[in-house]
Amino acid sequence: MNERAKIISKQVLAKSWGSLTSYTMDYRRQDGTVQRLKREAYDHGSAAAILLYDPDRKTVLLVRQFRFAVMLNGDHADMLEVCAGMLDGDDPKTCAIREATEESGHAPTDLRHVCDVYVSPGSVTEKVSLFIGHYHASTRQHEGGGLADEGEDIEVVELPLAEALAMIGDGRIMDAKTVLLLQHLALTA
Numbered sequence: 001m002n003e004r005a006k007i008i009s010k011q012v013l014a015k016s017w018g019s020l021t022s023y024t025m026d027y028r029r030q031d032g033t034v035q036r037l038k039r040e041a042y043d044h045g046s047a048a049a050i051l052l053y054d055p056d057r058k059t060v061l062l063v064r065q066f067r068f069a070v071m072l073n074g075d076h077a078d079m080l081e082v083c084a085g086m087l088d089g090d091d092p093k094t095c096a097i098r099e100a101t102e103e104s105g106h107a108p109t110d111l112r113h114v115c116d117v118y119v120s121p122g123s124v125t126e127k128v129s130l131f132i133g134h135y136h137a138s139t140r141q142h143e144g145g146g147l148a149d150e151g152e153d154i155e156v157v158e159l160p161l162a163e164a165l166a167m168i169g170d171g172r173i174m175d176a177k178t179v180l181l182l183q184h185l186a187l188t189a
């Protein structure tokens, strides 16, 4: 816990798949004065994500899936993203391999860790560990698509890296972790 903030009380506003909690804290400002503040935090655990890249063909494998919150915010809800998922008790690398395999059908090789990011640090506790891994014909285990009994309905989409980068510019790719990983790959491939 940060020494600048002392939690005075907390109230669970909602607890279901994730939890939304309202905290009251005494926050010590940079000038030393203490201010009482309220902040809400949404906690559904942390996550890992992996961009699948075929270096021989310079293609990437992404997944398209429906995102309810994006629909609520008035944007096109069929999001094109890198494979990703909640840690569910696994370490980030194990999670990245598990999610890539479930969602894309490929068990990736040559994983490298890129960085860890908070995508919405103002209110969401989730930290996402980002990886790049390789796929090719021999890494294919099955056709992918995710776990239908958990409501996943995933289309696997293969694209030239150059086309995926262009899709960031024209708004067809809007998921932050996907933008970051594609741009990192473009800088380092």
Ligand SMILES: Nc1nc2c(ncn2[C@@H]2O[C@H](COP(=O)(O)OP(=O)(O)O[C@H]3O[C@H](CO)[C@@H](O)[C@H](O)[C@@H]3O)[C@@H](O)[C@H]2O)c(=O)[nH]1
Binding pocket: 017, 018, 047, 048, 049, 081, 084, 085, 086, 099, 126, 128, 150, 151, 152, 175, 177
């Ligand atoms: N019951 C219930 N199930 C949920 C809820 N929200 C998600 N789920 C289920 O929980 C599973 C989550 O799938 P994962 O593959 O583990 O996670 P993800 O949704 O792909 O998350 C990744 O992408 C998100 C969007 O970019 C990221 O926010 C997240 O960090 C992560 O990288 C899916 O089966 C989904 O149906 C909910 O509110 N209620």
Ligand SMILES: [Mg+2]
Binding pocket: 083, 084, 085, 086, 099, 103
């Ligand atoms: Mg997922």
